[in-house]
Amino acid sequence: MRAIHFGAGNIGRGFIGALLYQAGYNTTFVDVNDVVIRELNDRQQYDVILADENSESLTVKNVSGINSMNHPDDVIDAIAASDIVTTAVGPNILRIISELIAKGLRKRLKTNQKPLNLIACENMIGGSTVLKENVFGHLSDSEQTSCANMVGFPDAAVDRIVPNQTNEDMLQVSVEPYYEWIVEQTDIKGDKPPISGITYVNDLKPYIERKLFTVNTGHAVPAYIGHCMGYATIYEAMQDQNVQEIIKGALHESGEALIQTYGFDRTAHQEYIEKIIKRFRNPYISDVVTRVGRGPIRKLGPQDRLIRPASLYLELTGETPKYLAQTIAAALLYRNENDEEAVKLQKIINEQGYKGTLQTIAKLDAQSPLIDKVLEQMDEINKLSKA
Numbered sequence: 017m018r019a020i021h022f023g024a025g026n027i028g029r030g031f032i033g034a035l036l037y038q039a040g041y042n043t044t045f046v047d048v049n050d051v052v053i054r055e056l057n058d059r060q061q062y063d064v065i066l067a068d069e070n071s072e073s074l075t076v077k078n079v080s081g082i083n084s085m086n087h088p089d090d091v092i093d094a095i096a097a098s099d100i101v102t103t104a105v106g107p108n109i110l111r112i113i114s115e116l117i118a119k120g121l122r123k124r125l126k127t128n129q130k131p132l133n134l135i136a137c138e139n140m141i142g143g144s145t146v147l148k149e150n151v152f153g154h155l156s157d158s159e160q161t162s163c164a165n166m167v168g169f170p171d172a173a174v175d176r177i178v179p180n181q182t183n184e185d186m187l188q189v190s191v192e193p194y195y196e197w198i199v200e201q202t203d204i205k206g207d208k209p210p211i212s213g214i215t216y217v218n219d220l221k222p223y224i225e226r227k228l229f230t231v232n233t234g235h236a237v238p239a240y241i242g243h244c245m246g247y248a249t250i251y252e253a254m255q256d257q258n259v260q261e262i263i264k265g266a267l268h269e270s271g272e273a274l275i276q277t278y279g280f281d282r283t284a285h286q287e288y289i290e291k292i293i294k295r296f297r298n299p300y301i302s303d304v305v306t307r308v309g310r311g312p313i314r315k316l317g318p319q320d321r322l323i324r325p326a327s328l329y330l331e332l333t334g335e336t337p338k339y340l341a342q343t344i345a346a347a348l349l350y351r352n353e354n355d356e357e358a359v360k361l362q363k364i365i366n367e368q369g370y371k372g373t374l375q376t377i378a379k380l381d382a383q384s385p386l387i388d389k390v391l392e393q394m395d396e397i398n399k400l401s402k403a
């Protein structure tokens with residue numbers, strides 16, 4: 017079985033690549049990072065280390081790489097012949113890789129009639145659906161009709177913390193032991209990919225929202241509040257009493273929104289929250305706040321981890337969420353000159369002010385009580401950053 021995986025980064029090598037290998041696939045990574053691609057081709061294997069007291073390691077074998085900038089035709093051929101295509105490139109890159117994928121599917125229509133599934137493993141709602149829309153934008157009507165019958169784009173939720181890291185061995189990747197990969201089976205074409213780490217469900221929405229609005233909402237607290245307070249890593253920020261109070265409060269608020277929306281069991285959800293907080297305190301992982309806070313414009317989007325649970329909480333309880341508002345305020349204050357979106361965010365704030373920015377980026381109504389709450393909580397965050 018042949019797999020094509022776009023993005024040989026943290027999640028690509030440390031999570032999806034490892035599970036594909038364990039399921040028996042030969043995996044070709046497609047990336048624009050030439051150094052990583054060369055190493056993959058030279059060695060055809062790499063190690064994944066579990067970040068806990070045992071440091072267990074797995075050697076992922078049967079891997080190769082293609083630099084899509086230098087060898088786009090090889091990517092097209094590989095897609096035409098593959099049994100599964102996965103991505104972990106970041107939500108904003110899906111649009112960029114879609115033209116090459118469309119060319120691969122066009123070739124496949126002529127050469128290979130086997131059903132194919134493409135699974136976007138990104139932190140976003142409807143990632144594979146977004147990929148499909150972009151790919152279909154490059155295909156003719158008749159190609160779209162043919163693809164609609166034999167190519168599936170099942171949405172997915174992926175959960176495993178894989179920090180940025182610099183190891184002596186550049187392909188080695190250290191990952192937390194925990195993982196979850198959930199795929200919506202209703203959109204699969206042909207047989208379900210035989211990957212034992214995947215949990216197949218009929219309706220992904222409750223799972224992706226629970227993951228994004230608990231793991232990623234929670235993660236945003238030590239990232240943005242921690243950054244304001246001068247902490248460099250999630251682990252350091254998680255030792256702070258203020259961060260602990262805010263994360264508990266924010267996850268109580270997002271939890272209330274999730275429980276009321278999906279009817280999750282209250283006790284089970286609280287256990288889920290506690291397990292996640294424990295993962296953020298893993299002493300074997302050093303995850304910088306700038307990775308977790310990366311892309312603040314995306315993270316302040318209307319459907320993402322801060323605004324969506326805050327809006328839902330307001331809608332369902334009639335109260336404005338204090339702790340989510342504090343985290344949104346900290347995200348607005350996030351400055352990092354190495355992060356393109358953070359720079360752009362500060363430019364928008366300079367031009368439009370906080371209120372205008374929340375209307376433009378978060379798509380909040382000018383009258384939304386959430387805006388006033390965020391502005392009110394900005395003072396609290398400023399006090400914390402001076403403390």
Ligand SMILES: NC(=O)c1ccc[n+]([C@@H]2O[C@H](COP(=O)([O-])OP(=O)(O)OC[C@H]3O[C@@H](n4cnc5c(N)ncnc54)[C@H](O)[C@@H]3O)[C@@H](O)[C@H]2O)c1
Binds near residue numbers: 023025026107113175
């Ligand atoms: N790291 C985590 O803890 C984690 C966990 C769950 C989900 N995710 C999600 O996985 C995705 C990837 O995150 P990551 O942490 O692995 O990021 P990363 O930066 O480590 O990896 C992304 C990779 O994509 C490559 N890339 C960029 N443009 C490309 C292009 N045009 N074609 C092919 N490859 C390209 C980059 O060179 C890089 O190797 C994101 O959507 C993220 O939200 C990350």
Ligand SMILES: O=P(O)(O)OC[C@@H](O)[C@@H](O)[C@H](O)[C@H](O)CO
Binds near residue numbers: 232308311
């Ligand atoms: O990848 P992002 O930028 O959407 O979010 C940063 C982190 O919260 C995220 O990568 C988590 O580590 C991951 O989602 C855990 O499963």
